[in-house]
Amino acid sequence: MEGTNDRRKRIRRLKKLILGVIVAAVVIPVITSIVLGIRVFQLQGKVRELEERIAAIMQEEEVTGVYTTATVEESPRNMSQKEQLLEEGAKEDIGNYQKQVYLTFDDGPSRNTDRILDILKEYNVKATFFVVGKTDEHSVRAYQRIVEEGHTLAMHSYSHKYEEIYESRESFVEDMEKLQEYLYQITGIWPRFYRFPGGSSNLVSKVDMQELINYLDEKGITYFDWNISSGDAASGRLSTETIVENCMGSMDSMNTCMILMHDASEKDSTVEALSEIIEKVKDRGDAEFLPITDETVPVQHMKAD
């Protein structure tokens, strides 16, 4: 009886052991598989997330890569237009004259831009165009022609709508940056000169002009007003003679002559006066025409802080 009982106990123990081994052999790998499976799933999710993030960054780089502030320091957009043109082989032609005359044209491009450029070309005079934002094909060509022919492409706000631009600092910044990026896209020139619509001494801005001046300063943009007005901003047609008189009248009393003119469709008399102004200035013998560059002493109605 003893022996039988012992054997049964041993068999039961053996059965338990076998069962234990079977359970262990099955359960442990199953649990391990489940745990690893969950981990793999989690990692797949993470990989997908990272892939998406990389794709997003790549796309961003593709569309706005040249505009990220990180690349600004390195890109030619920080070069002055003169440096950029010199790189392209353009020659500097600065003589030794007592007076420097800067012809500046606001509000273009217009249907008169080509006529103005033709006259400047005829006399080999370089000028400065404070342009606004226009997207039609003719205007796009005009911006490019301004740059190609060695004139300075400068900014005069995208919209030229006083109530929008001078509504707040934010709206001014938005408008200015829009124009700057747009001109850069079209011409490859990073414009760094600005003329406030209405001048820095305008009385319509709801924002303190000093705040906007400081902003431009931070951005490395120099603003220019004028000290001679052709008077062509006046509504109604001004005679060619009056425009010539306005431009030449005060030239004796100053050495830096920053002449305000307009490149606008309805300002035909400005175009008609241009040749005469150029000839009269050249006849003086003491004056040279220059486009605005980094070396130009700014004419400003309001001084920066």
Ligand SMILES: [Zn+2]
């Ligand atoms: Zn204007």
